[in-house]
Amino acid sequence: MSLSDSRVLVLAADLFEDSELLYPVLRLTEEGANVTTASPDGAAVTGKKGHGPFPVDAAVDAVSADDFDGLVLPGGFAPDALRRSPAVLDLVRAFDLAGKPIAFICHAGWVPISAGIIDGRRATSFSAIKDDMVNAGCVWEDAEVVVDGNLISARHPGDLGPWLRATIQALGGSVS
Numbered sequence: 001m002s003l004s005d006s007r008v009l010v011l012a013a014d015l016f017e018d019s020e021l022l023y024p025v026l027r028l029t030e031e032g033a034n035v036t037t038a039s040p041d042g043a044a045v046t047g048k049k050g051h052g053p054f055p056v057d058a059a060v061d062a063v064s065a066d067d068f069d070g071l072v073l074p075g076g077f078a079p080d081a082l083r084r085s086p087a088v089l090d091l092v093r094a095f096d097l098a099g100k101p102i103a104f105i106c107h108a109g110w111v112p113i114s115a116g117i118i119d120g121r122r123a124t125s126f127s128a129i130k131d132d133m134v135n136a137g138c139v140w141e142d143a144e145v146v147v148d149g150n151l152i153s154a155r156h157p158g159d160l161g162p163w164l165r166a167t168i169q170a171l172g173g174s175v176s
Contacts, residue, residue: 075106
């Protein structure tokens with residue numbers, strides 16, 4: 001089953017981990033999803049390895065969780081900027097409250113921490129933020145992908161394949 005009726009929001013900011021933004025956008029588009037990218041101010045973003053400027057479709061305060069079926073949060077250093085935006089945190093909380101898939105990888109675990117949605121839930125992240133995750137109440141696991149309800153997490157770019165397969169399945173698609 002394709003994702004032809006799915007709408008997915010990808011949040012980005014400067015210094016995103018290049019593969020963790022590009023691969024989900026391309027893979028989800030390949031599956032037929034309508035992918036929208038948003039940054040806090042609606043401006044194009046540049047990856048930490050220099051990809052960019054990567055165009056975005058909207059500013060975060062111009063999008064609503066009601067208009068999407070799922071959310072993707074790439075890692076890198078971008079999550080440190082994203083978690084400082086009240087509009088981003090409100091949006092993440094709205095996706096969680098609605099039970100919609102929230103896929104995050106690497107350092108993007110900082111965003112669910114700051115949104116206050118990780119306490120008591122299972123997830124993984126890049127090892128450097130394990131203490132942050134645990135201190136926020138997360139039941140942290142060292143696994144390539146951890147799915148806990150609507151949360152889909154992965155550790156690093158080496159886990160992109162399993163993470164996107166789990167994300168596609170959470171959005172109602174099938175993968176081989």
